[in-house]
Amino acid sequence: MxxxxxxxxxxxxxxxxxxxxxxxxxxxxxxxxxxxxxxxxxxxxxxxxxxxxxxxxxxxxxxxxxxxxxxxxxxxxxxxxxxxxxxxxxxxxxxxxxxxxxxxxxxxxxxxxxxxxxxxxxxxxxxxxxxxxxxxxxxxxxxxxxxxxxxxxxxxxxxxxxxxxxxxxxxxxxxxxxxxxxxxxxxxxxxxxxxxxxxxxxxxxxxxxxxxxxxYPAQRFDEDQRHNFNEIAFINLVHNETLVLLEHLPPLRRTVFLLWAILVGTRDSFGFVQWLRLLPSQGQLATKKWLASWRGRWQGWQTYGGEWGTRGPLWG
Missing domain, CATH: 3.90.550.10 (Spore Coat Polysaccharide Biosynthesis Protein SpsA; Chain A)
Known part of the structure; x- marks a missing residue:
């Protein structure tokens, strides 16, 4: 080979x-x-x-x-x-x-x-x-x-x-x-x-x-600076994740994913529960991450073609 x-x-x-x-x-x-x-x-x-x-x-x-x-x-x-x-x-x-x-x-x-x-x-x-x-x-x-x-x-x-x-x-x-x-x-x-x-x-x-x-993680020359919060980078990360998973998951699991992402989420892609959990330690930063996650989810859904008439019901 x-x-x-x-x-x-x-x-x-x-x-x-x-x-x-x-x-x-x-x-x-x-x-x-x-x-x-x-x-x-x-x-x-x-x-x-x-x-x-x-x-x-x-x-x-x-x-x-x-x-x-x-x-x-x-x-x-x-x-x-x-x-x-x-x-x-x-x-x-x-x-x-x-x-x-x-x-x-x-x-x-x-x-x-x-x-x-x-x-x-x-x-x-x-x-x-x-x-x-x-x-x-x-x-x-x-x-x-x-x-x-x-x-x-x-x-x-x-x-x-x-x-x-x-x-x-x-x-x-x-x-x-x-x-x-x-x-x-x-x-x-x-x-x-x-x-x-x-x-x-x-x-x-x-x-x-x-x-x-x-x-040897080196310096990046874009908005994504690894461990420092940047709103644009955060939105982009969540957008990309949302788009990929919506396209990969079958209809029923796609619906579950959207509900879980909005209600729970992860440390990298905040849902409501993650925001509540990290609010005491991160304060205003947690709120910024949560709002950026919402925008990323919404933009990922739009890129996917999320209008109901375009893709059909998520459970169908």
């Missing part, structure tokens, strides 16, 4: 260098490395002009539209490998990353996607907690991530994480990342839309903790 690695990058040349150096020492050599770079990213273009790829078959793709979705779709257009592996510029795959990925795809022709653990480095510490439940979509619409904490044997999951996910190009076919995902950079939940689409098409999605990358 020939392996293509696709890396979207933006203004993080030092991180990109670490990522490329990790790919140079893979136990299974890379057959194609695609780095997608914004036209305005002078720092990265300068770095690439001076970088010595050595044994890496490095290919660059220029993109003018902001956001990870546009970058990945531009990269998809030139993929030549049998297996496409996607990682972030602020990640460094372990030496046996591609070798372990290929072993899964070779073992079962029904496997369409493989992902693994991203070991998160924060300053001098590594997040080393553990979880058995990873990448699952519960029946009422709550998504459990935990990809950075997964332990145990390889198993089927519903959702992979963008920093460490690989796909059989035969499974991808004409599928592309959803351009309706909002955001000018990270576009949270873009990978959920992609992997759930493959699940609907009948492909197995596997999570194996030993398929690992080291992840």
């Amino acid at each position: 020939k392996n293509t690695v696709l890396i979207p990058t933006y203004r993080r040349p030092l991180d990109l260098s670490r990522c490329l150096l990790a790919l140079q020492v893979q136990t299974k050599p890379v057959d194609q490395v695609i780095v997608v770079v914004r036209d305005t990213d002078i720092e990265t273009w300068q770095f690439l002009a001076e970088f010595n790829p050595q044994n890496l078959p490095l290919q660059t793709v220029k993109v003018t539209q902001p956001g990870v979705v546009a970058a990945l779709n531009a990269g998809l257009a030139v993929v030549k490998g049998d297996i496409l592996s996607i990682t972030d510029d602020d990640a460094a795959p372990h030496r046996d990353w591609l070798e372990r990925i290929n072993a899964h795809f070779i073992s079962d022709s029904c496997i369409g996607g493989v992902g693994g653990r991203d070991w998160i480095h924060r300053d001098t510490k590594i997040e080393d907690d553990s979880r058995l439940v990873v990448g699952k979509l519960q029946w009422f619409g709550r998504v459990i991530g935990n990809h950075h904490l997964g332990v145990g044997e390889p198993r089927e999951v519903d959702v992979l994480k963008g920093v460490n996910m690989s796909f059989r190009t035969q499974a991808i076919g004409q599928l592309r990342f959803d351009e309706r995902m909002r955001g000018t950079g990270a576009q949270v939940h873009f990978e959920m839309a992609f992997t759930l689409a493959l699940k609907r098409a009948g492909w197995k999605i596997i999570y194996d903790p030993s398929v690992a990358v080291d992840h």
Whole structure:
């Protein structure tokens, strides 16, 4: 099997260098490395002009539209490998990353996607907690991530994480990342839309903790600043989640999801119960998150085509 690695990058040349150096020492050599770079990213273009790829078959793709979705779709257009592996510029795959990925795809022709653990480095510490439940979509619409904490044997999951996910190009076919995902950079939940689409098409999605990358969360140059509240980023996150789940869930579960999302929700997408629970500790910030969640739900419903006459009754 020939392996293509696709890396979207933006203004993080030092991180990109670490990522490329990790790919140079893979136990299974890379057959194609695609780095997608914004036209305005002078720092990265300068770095690439001076970088010595050595044994890496490095290919660059220029993109003018902001956001990870546009970058990945531009990269998809030139993929030549049998297996496409996607990682972030602020990640460094372990030496046996591609070798372990290929072993899964070779073992079962029904496997369409493989992902693994991203070991998160924060300053001098590594997040080393553990979880058995990873990448699952519960029946009422709550998504459990935990990809950075997964332990145990390889198993089927519903959702992979963008920093460490690989796909059989035969499974991808004409599928592309959803351009309706909002955001000018990270576009949270873009990978959920992609992997759930493959699940609907009948492909197995596997999570194996030993398929690992080291992840050094770097600065983002958009409205989504990870742990700092930004109203636009919050609305975009909830919009994207709502749109993806409305399209994936069958009618009855879709109705349950909307009720649960509005009444309960999660720490990332507030419902009424979450607002009440966090109001004593977060005060006005909790109210801002709740209102932003409402707007995100409503906008996600509108993008989905939520007028009753367009989609029909949710329970029908």
